[in-house]
């Protein structure tokens with residue numbers, strides 16, 4: 569089995585590659601432009617002769633098509649995952665997420681590859697009125713350009729499956745944290761506290777309430793659920809079944825850093841407490857479908873955050 573992993577040098581992608589390569593027969597081709605991915609993330613599996621790394625951009629359609637030749641399944645994780653950037657640059661998510669996904673699908677079509685696994689996001693739901701939010705929730709009203717771009721990717725993938733006899737598994741992630749995390753709130757807080765251990769700036773009012781889960785659970789769930797796919801288009805929420813506030817999260821980071829007396833300074837944020845434009849205030853996914861499939865998450869939100877801080881340290 570040859571796995572083609574777009575974005576395999578990134579945070580989640582490199583953890584996925586470690587896991588895929590732990591099965592001795594499988595081969596993995598990483599296709600990454602190293603914009604946020606790092607070669608060092610592939611260090612643990614680089615000596616494995618079943619790994620091939622291609623330094624390439626998804627916008628380079630010729631190179632992508634050639635690199636993908638012979639693959640059995642495409643894992644498409646490459647994206648610009650930064651929600652905040654969409655408020656300043658309105659093209660980046662269109663290009664890096666929507667157009668890049670279209671290129672992946674075209675390369676698959678030309679190479680006659682029939683299976684794609686795609687990493688989507690809770691942000692496609694926008695500010696859902698049903699919490700925990702199930703996969704069947706609608707209408708999806710994204711509040712960020714990032715969320716909109718991922719919803720567009722899902723639609724493109726689904727339509728390619730029906731038009732060109734492909735199949736897909738789409739995972740809608742809550743906040744994934746842990747080993748090799750390079751962005752997000754935990755990363756920001758640890759870095760801010762390293763600079764100033766006396767005071768922590770918190771974007772928004774600190775009451776944003778969200779779900780976090782560990783990258784180990786993420787890759788295990790991804791590999792498990794795609795392995796039991798029944799429908800042509802299968803969609804799963806992936807996350808833990810609880811949530812914590814940003815202030816609670818900050819307290820965990822402070823205690824794991826061994827600090828005390830840290831003053832929290834809230835910016836107040838925008839739109840009545842959002843950290844930034846596009847920041848969803850309450851996010852908890854229903855993970856009943858994943859649980860019913862037989863996958864049990866090993867860690868809740870607080871445990872995941874604690875473990876992620878330890879990994880960073």
Ligand SMILES: NC(=O)c1ccc[n+]([C@@H]2O[C@H](COP(=O)([O-])OP(=O)(O)OC[C@H]3O[C@@H](n4cnc5c(N)ncnc54)[C@H](O)[C@@H]3O)[C@@H](O)[C@H]2O)c1
Pocket residue numbers: 574575576577578579580581599600601602603604605606624625626627644645646647648649664668687688689690740741742743744745750
């Ligand atoms: N981390 C989370 O909490 C989270 C939550 C929801 C969804 N997701 C999704 O999961 C996926 C992986 O996220 P991550 O946190 O590991 O992000 P990441 O930034 O660490 O990984 C993305 C990888 O894609 C590569 N890449 C980006 N643009 C590319 C291009 N044009 N051509 C080739 N390679 C390119 C980057 O170099 C990087 O290695 C993304 O699709 C993201 O939207 C992540």
